[in-house]
Amino acid sequence: MLRFCGVFFSVLLTLFGIEMINSVQTHFILPFTALIASTSAAIVMFFDTGVVAFSNRLYDTLSGFNVSIEPGCNGIEASIILLAAMLAFRATWKQKVIGILAGTVTIQVLNLIRVISLFYLGQWQIELFHFAHLYLWPVLIMLDVLIVLVVWLKFVGDSSNRNTAEVK
Amino acid sequence: MTPARLLLRVMAALLPVFSIWWLCGSQWLQPAVGLAENMLSVWLPRIFHELIQNGDSVQALTHWERVGDYLVPAAQVGTCIAFDANLRLLSYSFPFYVALQIALWEWCGWIKTALALLALYLVLVVSLTFVVAKEIMLGLEAVFLETSMHWYTYPDFIIMGYQVAVLLLPALVPILLWVAVNQNVLRRHFGLN
Numbered sequence A: 001m002l003r004f005c006g007v008f009f010s011v012l013l014t015l016f017g018i019e020m021i022n023s024v025q026t027h028f029i030l031p032f033t034a035l036i037a038s039t040s041a042a043i044v045m046f047f048d049t050g051v052v053a054f055s056n057r058l059y060d061t062l063s064g065f066n067v068s069i070e071p072g073c074n075g076i077e078a079s080i081i082l083l084a085a086m087l088a089f090r091a092t093w094k095q096k097v098i099g100i101l102a103g104t105v106t107i108q109v110l111n112l113i114r115v116i117s118l119f120y121l122g123q124w125q126i127e128l129f130h131f132a133h134l135y136l137w138p139v140l141i142m143l144d145v146l147i148v149l150v151v152w153l154k155f156v157g158d159s160s161n162r163n164t165a166e167v168k
Numbered sequence B: 001m002t003p004a005r006l007l008l009r010v011m012a013a014l015l016p017v018f019s020i021w022w023l024c025g026s027q028w029l030q031p032a033v034g035l036a037e038n039m040l041s042v043w044l045p046r047i048f049h050e051l052i053q054n055g056d057s058v059q060a061l062t063h064w065e066r067v068g069d070y071l072v073p074a075a076q077v078g079t080c081i082a083f084d085a086n087l088r089l090l091s092y093s094f095p096f097y098v099a100l101q102i103a104l105w106e107w108c109g110w111i112k113t114a115l116a117l118l119a120l121y122l123v124l125v126v127s128l129t130f131v132v133a134k135e136i137m138l139g140l141e142a143v144f145l146e147t148s149m150h151w152y153t154y155p156d157f158i159i160m161g162y163q164v165a166v167l168l169l170p171a172l173v174p175i176l177l178w179v180a181v182n183q184n185v186l187r188r189h190f191g192l193n
Helices: A002-020 A022-044 A076-088 A093-124 A126-167 B003-024 B027-043 B093-104 B110-139 B141-147 B155-181 B183-190
Strands: A051-054 A057-060 A066-068 B048-054 B057-062 B064-067 B070-073 B082-086
Touching: A002 A022, A002 A076, A002 B155, A022 A051, A022 A057, A022 A093, A057 A093, A066 A093, A076 A093, A076 A126, A076 B155, A093 A126, A126 B003, A126 B155, A126 B183, B003 B093, B027 B048, B027 B057, B027 B110, B048 B110, B057 B110, B082 B110, B093 B110, B093 B155, B110 B141, B110 B155, B155 B183
Parallel strands: none
Antiparallel strands: A051 A057, A057 A066, B048 B057, B057 B082, B064 B070
């Protein structure tokens, strides 16, 4: 437990600190956030042609409603938490890499659902938008991290049991 | 218990628990506001004056007032600049923790539960301190920078603390406490080591 906490918090705070550096924000975080906006717009345009993305904003051309996807709303913090947790658990590097890649994809898919749902929720009822944006979705994203981690732990546990059985 | 069942149970628990949290208001956070006020008084004595709870938000009164383009000491004009901060932005960690605990459906004991809730409360106090400090810093930039003589009043430190307080702690700490409190149960169900 002590080893887990040490590695987890070291990796978490280091990566979180790196994320805050201005040049990292400029060259990675902001372009990535803009990519989320354009990906969300591309998905929405399958069923709603009145939506466009400009920089980190998602616009509805009919109503004029728009949402701005800011750093902190891009799922990177959740991915950092997952990465820190998986690095802290005892597993092979192959298992860790698979877990981190699969988990990050899961988080980003859920984040796209989050952005799109908030975009429509805001047009429908702004109070619900604020509730979902500020309180509900952070919990759901973190729940996603937890579930991915639990599934990964089962996978790691099953693999090591299989290996033990094969050696016997 | 499978991960899917855990997810379903947490989702089912979230709705009633969040409803109760919403209906209860934020009066139960008054001691936290008092503690944050004490911390801010020590942290920013020349800038921060008072923290007043107003429903779901707090209002931070400062020792400064804006007259035209200038900031002058509040004592000279009798009024002061105040900044708002949202308490619910931090307190949703409580319903989240309770939902996780309910989803596990195994009672871990009063002492452990009380300690976990106390830890959540203390994290909220520290988080609130950083949130208010960041609001004051951005609002009174010039005065703030002039009085920033210690590492704990540097803008980078406050911004970092604010980001951790808002983006990480409210959603992460409930899970960490839940894992810490229910270690044996989780080890049995999911093989957490």
